[in-house]
Amino acid sequence: MEGWDPTTKSTLTQIPLLTVKAGPRDGASWTQRLKEEYKALIAYTSMNKSKDNDWFRISAANPEGTRWTGKCWYVHNLLKYEFDLQFDIPVTYPATAPELELPQLDGKTHKMYRGGKICLTVHFKPLWAKNSPRFGIAHALCLGLAPWLAAEIPVLVDSGMIKHKDDAVSTSET
Amino acid sequence: MELELKGMLTDLQKLKSSLSDPSQQASIDQIRSRVENLTSLAMTGPTRRTKLKDMSAEVVDSNPYSRLMALQRMGIVDNYERIRDFSVAIVGIGGVGSVAAEMLTRCGIGRLLLYDYDTVELANMNRLFFRPDQVGMTKTDAAVQTLSEINPDVVLESFTLNITTVQGFETFIGSLKNKYFRKNKEGTGVDLVLSCVDNYEARMVVNQACNELNQTWMESGVSEDAVSGHIQLLIPGETACFACAPPLVVASGVDERTLKREGVCAASLPTTMGVVAGLLVQNTLKFLLKFGQVSPYLGYNALKDFFPTMSMKPNPQCSNGPCLERQKEYMLVKPERDAALKAKMEEELSTIEIPIHDDNEWNISVVDDCEVNVVNAQSSDVLPEGLTRELPDADVYQQPTVSKESVDTVDDLEDLKRQLEALHA
Numbered sequence: 001m002e003g004w005d006p007t008t009k010s011t012l013t014q015i016p017l018l019t020v021k022a023g024p025r026d027g028a029s030w031t032q033r034l035k036e037e038y039k040a041l042i043a044y045t046s047m048n049k050s051k052d053n054d055w056f057r058i059s060a061a062n063p064e065g066t067r068w069t070g071k072c073w074y075v076h077n078l079l080k081y082e083f084d085l086q087f088d089i090p091v092t093y094p095a096t097a098p099e100l101e102l103p104q105l106d107g108k109t110h111k112m113y114r115g116g117k118i119c120l121t122v123h124f125k126p127l128w129a130k131n132s133p134r135f136g137i138a139h140a141l142c143l144g145l146a147p148w149l150a151a152e153i154p155v156l157v158d159s160g161m162i163k164h165k166d167d168a169v170s171t172s173e174t
Numbered sequence: 175m176e177l178e179l180k181g182m183l184t185d186l187q188k189l190k191s192s193l194s195d196p197s198q199q200a201s202i203d204q205i206r207s208r209v210e211n212l213t214s215l216a217m218t219g220p221t222r223r224t225k226l227k228d229m230s231a232e233v234v235d236s237n238p239y240s241r242l243m244a245l246q247r248m249g250i251v252d253n254y255e256r257i258r259d260f261s262v263a264i265v266g267i268g269g270v271g272s273v274a275a276e277m278l279t280r281c282g283i284g285r286l287l288l289y290d291y292d293t294v295e296l297a298n299m300n301r302l303f304f305r306p307d308q309v310g311m312t313k314t315d316a317a318v319q320t321l322s323e324i325n326p327d328v329v330l331e332s333f334t335l336n337i338t339t340v341q342g343f344e345t346f347i348g349s350l351k352n353k354y355f356r357k358n359k360e361g362t363g364v365d366l367v368l369s370c371v372d373n374y375e376a377r378m379v380v381n382q383a384c385n386e387l388n389q390t391w392m393e394s395g396v397s398e399d400a401v402s403g404h405i406q407l408l409i410p411g412e413t414a415c416f417a418c419a420p421p422l423v424v425a426s427g428v429d430e431r432t433l434k435r436e437g438v439c440a441a442s443l444p445t446t447m448g449v450v451a452g453l454l455v456q457n458t459l460k461f462l463l464k465f466g467q468v469s470p471y472l473g474y475n476a477l478k479d480f481f482p483t484m485s486m487k488p489n490p491q492c493s494n495g496p497c498l499e500r501q502k503e504y505m506l507v508k509p510e511r512d513a514a515l516k517a518k519m520e521e522e523l524s525t526i527e528i529p530i531h532d533d534n535e536w537n538i539s540v541v542d543d544c545e546v547n548v549v550n551a552q553s554s555d556v557l558p559e560g561l562t563r564e565l566p567d568a569d570v571y572q573q574p575t576v577s578k579e580s581v582d583t584v585d586d587l588e589d590l591k592r593q594l595e596a597l598h599a
């Protein structure tokens with residue numbers, strides 16, 4: 001776990017690990033895997049809420065559970081910035097991680113591949129490879145998206161690449 | 175344009191007849207002759223060559239294949255014209271794939287299948303092939319536009335899709351299986367798949383498809399710091415597959431910790447990409463037309479101009495199911511293969527006369543200088559100098575023996591979905 005901040009590390013260890021090695025083309029085993037994905041996401045979301053650090057919504061966009069859509073947000077200088085989040089479960093999952101996309105930020109940062117796919121740190125893929133198939137969607141969000149938002153959103157806001165929506169909820173009441 | 179020029183001539187004629195001053199007539203005539211010149215230039219336009227039925231070896235300026243057919247005359251290639259029978263699938267039409275496609279098109283390949291989901295952007299202009307006027311087009315459409323102009327004899331098929339999605343993968347597999355181009359061909363409908371993608375995930379998908387279809391393929395890659403690259407031949411069951419071991423990459427010699435990654439994903443150079451595309455297509459031509467030695471793995475370190483080579487045996491514990499099946503099939507035909515190889519070697523020995531000199535003045539040794547390092551795919555093996563693993567091995571994982579009825583109270587997918595939705599509320 002070299003190269004990760006202590007918060008990410010401790011959060012990660014609390015997300016339940018998955019056991020079923022199955023991808024979207026594996027029929028009944030994929031359904032088993034999907035159940036595990038939901039369990040891990042439920043545990044992770046509950047944990048975030050209990051820590052007052054709720055930061056994403058995600059749910060399957062098709063009955064097969066191969067496409068997922070939702071939202072994620074990040075608070076910077078007491079303002080909340082929210083973005084659409086989407087990804088497909090690749091046919092080689094869970095050997096390879098899903099490629100997380102923030103389509104609204106496509107073309108606004110170099111830390112992104114075409115189509116709004118976020119550019120993960122050099123630490124992500126090795127850790128995913130090492131832990132395959134025990135890591136799932138919840139782990140990808142925790143290790144991939146959370147650190148990306150923390151690193152990139154402040155830069156994008158400060159450089160004026162993204163503007164705060166006037167009607168966004170201010171978190172200054174806390 | 176022709177219409178405009180014609181209109182201009184009529185206008186000039188009117189102007190000329192309305193002018194009373196004869197001194198101006200000469201300059202009007204001059205303009206008129208210039209317009210006529212322009213008209214004849216416009217009429218010729220860019221020349222498009224027509225399709226050719228056969229590859230001629232005739233050495234004339236108008237024959238696009240004369241220099242290629244010369245390979246046959248020189249004895250490098252037995253039958254160059256066979257190239258028109260071959261189908262090659264290129265996955266990823268970026269800095270390497272597009273150049274590879276152009277090279278194969280100029281070589282007169284029979285058929286190319288092109289796969290990409292991206293569009294051409296100005297940010298791609300530091301690489302070869304695409305032009306600024308193609309910005310906004312899909313890479314596959316832009317490639318077909320350029321390639322069909324270069325060589326109309328090549329059958330081009332383009333697929334604008336993402337092969338990593340379930341749907342894209344099905345189309346990908348289906349297109350590789352389609353045998354309309356050469357109905358009696360064994361195996362799939364293509365002779366070779368070239369992976370020219372820029373990420374690990376997509377390579378794993380090409381690997382999956384080729385293992386399932388028992389399809390030979392070649393992988394290519396350029397490092398994110400743009401100063402190294404590699405090509406690799408993968409024959410399911412016979413060589414290591416892409417999942418047999420963590421990917422092998424060329425060590426650029428740049429310390430990963432000193433590499434500044436702030437604000438950038440990846441760098442790219444037209445030179446490195448051009449070199450890798452050249453190595454890839456060279457290996458492809460050797461493989462298809464059966465000349466020279468086909469490299470199992472060839473690395474390129476641009477900083478040191480170092481080209482490490484090696485070959486890799488499959489991993490009997492590979493995590494990819496179809497890879498294990500192909501390995502089993504390969505072992506089953508081992509006795510046949512060994513016998514065939516032995517017969518071939520004996521035949522060669524009887525035909526080749528090795529001159530024996532008593533005094534070896536030049537100290538020439540007759541050894542096979544093409545020996546390559548052979549390593550097993552398990553990463554415990556020592557790698558040849560200059561190569562390194564890109565990712566770690568997966569930790570030991572055991573598939574749960576019996577999927578015991580879960581002790582969890584909830585094991586219904588719909589219930590779990592509702593639980594997550596409730597948390598989202």
Ligand SMILES: [Zn+2]
Pocket residue numbers: 414415416417418419488489492493494497498
């Ligand atoms: Zn394998």
